[in-house]
Amino acid sequence: MEYTHHINSKRLSAAEAASAAVCVKNLTDWQAAIKEIQTWPEYTPQPLRSLPHLASQTRVGKLFFKDESRRFGPTLASFKMLGAPYAVYRILADEVHKQTGRHPSSCELRTGKYYELTKQVTVCVATDGNQGRGLAYGAKIFGCRCVDYIHAHVSSGRANRMKELGAIVIRVDGEYESSVERAKEDARMNGWHFVSSTSWSDFDSGIPQDVMNAYMVVVEETLLALQASALQNITHIFVCGGVGSIAAAIFLGIATRWEELRGSKQGIPRFIVVEPTEADCLLQSAVVGTPHESRGTLQTLMAGLACRSPSPAALKVLSWLASDFVSVPDSYAVDGMRALASGRGGDVPVVCGESSAASMGVLLAAARDDSILRDKLGLTAQSHVLLFGLEGATDPEIYNKIVGVSPASIFEAQERVTSKNGLKMIDADYTFIV
Secondary structure, three states: OOOEEEEOOOOOOHHHHHHHHHHHHHOOOOHHHHHHHOOOOOOOOOOEEEOHHHHHHOOOOEEEEEEOOOOOOOOOOEOHHHHHHHHHHHHHHHHHHHHHOOOOOHHHHHHOOOHHHHOOOEEEEEEOOHHHHHHHHHHHHHOOEEEEEEOOOOOHHHHHHHHHOOOEEEEOOOOHHHHHHHHHHHHHHHOOEEOOOOOOOOOOOHHHHHHHHHHHHHHHHHHHHEOHHHHOOOOEEEEEOOOOHHHHHHHHHHHHHHHHHHOOOOOOOEEEEEEEHHHOHHHHHHHHOOOOOOOOOOOOOOHHHOOOOOOHHHHHHHHHHOOEEEEEOHHHHHHHHHHHHHOHHHOOOOOOOOOOOHHHHHHHHHHHOHHHHHHHHOOOOOOEEEEEEOEOOOOHHHHHHHHOOOHHHHHHHHHHHHHHHOOEOOOOOEOOEO
16 A cells, blocks of 8 residues: 555544643744744745646645745745744844843844854754754854754755855764754753754743744734635645644644634544655554654655654644544655646646645545545545645755756746736635735
8 A cells, every 4th residue: 555544533532632732822822923023024925826727636626735935035945944043033032131131133133233142152953954954044144053963864955055054064873863862962061052843841941832833924824815714615734744843833723713713623624644654653653642653764755754753742732633644655745746846727836845745645646546545535526625835945956856847947937827817816715825
């Protein structure tokens, strides 16, 4: 069997809600992060795209795609450009306050006003690429030092892009978890700040909270692009896996808005987590009911998802809210990348990186296999599906080899389509979708 599917029979149960309650309480104050990031000069809302041709091809009613391929520009190109830089800003603002009694703005930190203080601070992380680039970017613009730890399978292209942003990059033998342990130990010994969304303690400490709250920008933009009635028509939401942090953030944000609109979680969309077969720690954990390691090799094209173990706190949220867990081979990501880039039938061509494209691949596979995967996921001709494309071409060389076209060429084609069509109403329920 190409894929593995697990349905979460405990979804929305009282027991799972109670288990997630502390995490949820600790992640309720995301508006401050959103308002701060919206003041940054590089901030531009990223589009929610309607893809009617791919909807027809996959035999669903509507298909929407949250496109993060140009978040802070096409070379940064990932939702992780939100979390790590915001955490760096908060770390440095706290450090300045400790030493001066003043709370500096992010603008003041950018100008170098407090550089003599902030240059003494070092932030670090273990990364497959995106988080490390986000951290290096945050350190560069706010004025501190950055050390990124990568594991044996991170591409040289991704390593070089961290270095170009000023990071010191240290490659560690072994898997992602080996780089995590090395980064955490070096941070402990040197008094550095380890910046990660992974929480081992219900998001009750500052840095994971800050990273998760910043991720809610993605959700806020999506909800703004959907009128209230449109959100309530969505039946399926797909998000990539990894340690589970971004899926937990997105599902929590949408579930919260749903309950505000409906007064309960009745009729809530199916929340579907998609992982590589070789790095399926969330699916394995959902099967056994506790945090569990993947038994795969972690050698996957979906580099940003090559995690052996889940975030224990994120898993609590997913155990409560996620409806389905699906693990797939790399071919699903390849199919998804190519389909999104094609722009067939007048769809806007989309650049989607390896770690987010498998959701599109699942839809394509379900359209070919309606008696099995399609039925398992409850997909019909009336389904309204929302995919979160959380990265662009984070390694352009790899992207070009897979898709056969450079990301720059696809962006040029995208500009031609959007310039021709303009920003317009799609129908009475959806607004400002391009």
